[in-house]
Amino acid sequence: MTQPDITIYDIAKKLSLSAATVSRALNNNPAINAKTRKRVNDMAMEMGYRSNNFASNLRKGNTHTIGVLVHELKSNFITSVLAGIEKVTTEAGYDIIIAHSSERKEKEIANAHNLFHKRVDGLIASLAFDTENLDHFDPFFKKGIPVIFFDRVFEHTDFAQVIINNYRAAYDITSHLAKQGCKRIMHVTASLERNVYSERFKGYQQALKDNKLNYDKDLLITNQLSEEAGIQAAMQILAMRKRPDAVFVSNDFCAAVLMRTLQDNGVHIPKDIAVAGFNNDAVGKIVSPKLTTIDYPGIEMGEITARNLVNHLQGVSNLALTNKIIIKSELIIRESTLKKKPSQK
Template sequence: MNIKKDITIYDLAQKLNLSTSTISRALNDNPIINKRTRKTVQETARELGYRHNTFASNLRKQKTNTIGVIVHELNSNFITSVLAGIEKVTTAAGYDLIIAHSSENHEKEVANALNFFHKRVDGVLASLSFTTHNLDHFTPFGERGVPVVFFDRVEENHDSTHVIIDNHKCGYQATKHLIEQGCKRIVLVTASLQRNVYEQRHSGYMDALRDNGIPYNKHLVLIKDLSEQCGIDAAMEIMHMDPMPDGAFITNDFTAAVCMHTLKENGLNIPGDIAVVGFNNDAIGKIVHPKLSTINYPGTDMGEVAARNLIGYLNGASELHQTKTIIVRSELIVRESSLRAESPVAVPATTGVL
């Protein structure tokens, strides 16, 4: 198989007997070149299969017009919605995206960051893996003036801009709602407390129990990976607890849906025997029966906010790290899975900037 070599502006110049500068200007539709010549050059370029060398052009400008996005997984409705929000903003601003995922692995996240650094991305948006224990791999970007904005899973003690929801308040509201429904023995199913999102939801859970006179019981906190199997395992553990919990706050909707399904298969009534609240407001929550109460986590909004801030840094509209913490609005949505008594449909959580 013969592979054709790329057509260059030198080939066009030779064919049309024009200077390379005239060819370049004509291809860029520069009005300094007369309309007829521009049309001839552009038509010839199309006929010969000329491709503009964006990479070389960007290197000359010291800009690649690309933004790197590091996420902890791709198989997630939440992450999909975040990426949709990011793409909407970056496309409008003229940037391309390179997306990488860490598979919840620190070493892979480090490799992704290094790859982005060598690809000379103009900025980075990142959500940390379960096992990430330091942010040293992002230091080279700061040293070169390349902005990094963290979202969702962040290291809040780090001097960086991050976009989050008020996870503590959401955890508090979900637990308080269950208490208001008459639950007194509430199990929390969550993930690694090393990550801010799960540690703060756990903290909110503890504070809601304390404020309502319910002792904290570490045996009612199940630390898992929030997978499908996790939902099954959590249901089996719940059923073997004595006494069995009468409420469950599960910090992922898919896991909550699987857990509810397993409980129902084993003869339990929801919310009669155990009331359940999930987290994220994924589409599955509206399909399962009973419909799942949840925390609305607006991924699209989070993606848009994170991308707008990054673009703001790149366009010089704001200084790097000028705004440290941006909190995106979230709310409790009450549906049948937790509703034992009269309750409002939604309780707004915090929105704003710290």
């Protein structure tokens, strides 16, 4: 049979103390002498007492809990963002509740409502592929609960957000491919409804234009950037009568799968087709040739996002005055795109 929770009244009865004395002792109140505090804490441990910090904080008007809603968990980038968030929130004395949408707006909506009813003090969110609006965050906005978005955001809104310059990053990687002599540069990406992919697409298009290359709609593939999607994209390339000489993929893992599939079918990388990814995941250093990519600083993004939210909660700053924070990214050139010798101009 499950034993009922031990209360401060049980400890007080055991030690012949008042409940108020036990409560103060458990909270290390200096009004209670050290000997009594030790007696109370020792007995609490012996009896299996668990403090209810949630209820205590709730009475004070907060829970010291921050909700984190992400679009997936099996991503090196998201893992690094979560590490950054956890570092800052732990140092500030906040717990976090993590929920993920599995790239589905229905699950994102349900999780947002769930986190709201768990009374989180604030929310950090990155949107799913198919999220169409921010209506499900209205309960937070109406209650004055701060929300800050990162990575996947809605453009042209006044809500606080932390992003990189996806347009510039895609422009740089496409220009690099053009400077390697590539003329038919394919772009493999995800839903253009999401800011990260639409901005990368725009940067890709502008780089083609500035390098006097024509945009060809047949060289655009939109998919889920999964393992299966990487294989399918590679097979689509292999079936083309006029293949691309370079492929820029909006995700390192998908790029690595695509590259391996091409190689398994006799394509030489980068001699026949140069391949570039995005995010600087660990897989890019393992594959051969090593993958050219964009360094997307996930840990820093997590730390900056969490710090801005915590500062707001602690009254240090006001998120209402923050619209957009842009973190620097960097092009990392590796062997997968080097068609020219380093000495060649």
